[in-house]
Amino acid sequence: MAASATPVCPLRLGAAMGRPCTLALASVCLMDEPLSNLDAQLRQQMRADIRALQQRLGMTMVYVTHDQTEAMTMADKVVLMRSGNIEQMGTPAELYESPANTFVAGFIGSPPMNLLPAHEGRQLGIRPEHIRLGSVQEGLAATLQSIEYLGAESLLNCRLEQEGNVIVRLPGRVSYAVGDQVGLVWQCEDAHYFDAASGKAIV
Incomplete structure (x- = not known):
């Protein structure tokens, strides 16, 4: 005032x-x-x-x-x-x-952390910005379902061969097209693991 x-x-x-x-x-x-x-x-x-x-x-x-x-x-x-x-x-x-x-992993972040089933009673968590796309032989095989271009970044919805979807955040505009077969790749240090039964983080 x-x-x-x-x-x-x-x-x-x-x-x-x-x-x-x-x-x-x-x-x-x-x-x-x-x-x-x-x-x-x-x-x-x-x-x-x-x-x-x-x-x-x-x-x-x-x-x-x-x-x-x-x-x-x-x-x-x-x-x-x-x-x-x-x-x-x-x-x-x-x-x-x-x-x-x-719960925290799925609540915090837009889009939130991807949660996938893993071995030995665990769940794998990976943030969308920590995933890059490579060849099917290079990473986790998936099919590109949709692309949201937001200017500074693009959000890619990828359908896994087994089950479930993974959201990938990439900078700027991407050259991929809906229907492309891709491999999802990330660094080991960017992965989070949770107990599948309790949901608690495994440190």
Whole structure:
């Protein structure tokens, strides 16, 4: 609000100004999905504004959201819950890079981690950006089902010969076509393993 503006109760302001003004009055904030009713463009701007205001005022904020983008971009620490139970607590990077179980792996990330059956009662997890395409002989055989070109990246939906689908994220535009036979290849250090029965990460 400009310095010359007439003082107004925050409750009488619109969403774009009322929420930041209300936030500025608090030392500890409990926020329950405050951006859920805003359009996408305003929601993106408000995420940045709330984060900047929180850092400037040095306040503690407990922020409830079902939107992982809000959690990952705004939080210093994330507590991911399911049915009232804490599945994992840590920094956004910790949840993304070292998920504690298959629920966290499948929830964090857009698109989420690919989960595939593996040997000896395990599940294999691999992030879409950690997969590259090679020949069928080189990697896990799959058929390209669809391509989503998003400008800076492309998302490729690959159908495995055995069962299931794998999403691959590649930079920019790709030269592949729907129906191509490809091999899915990744580095061993990028793979995650989970117990198939409990879903817990195997470290």
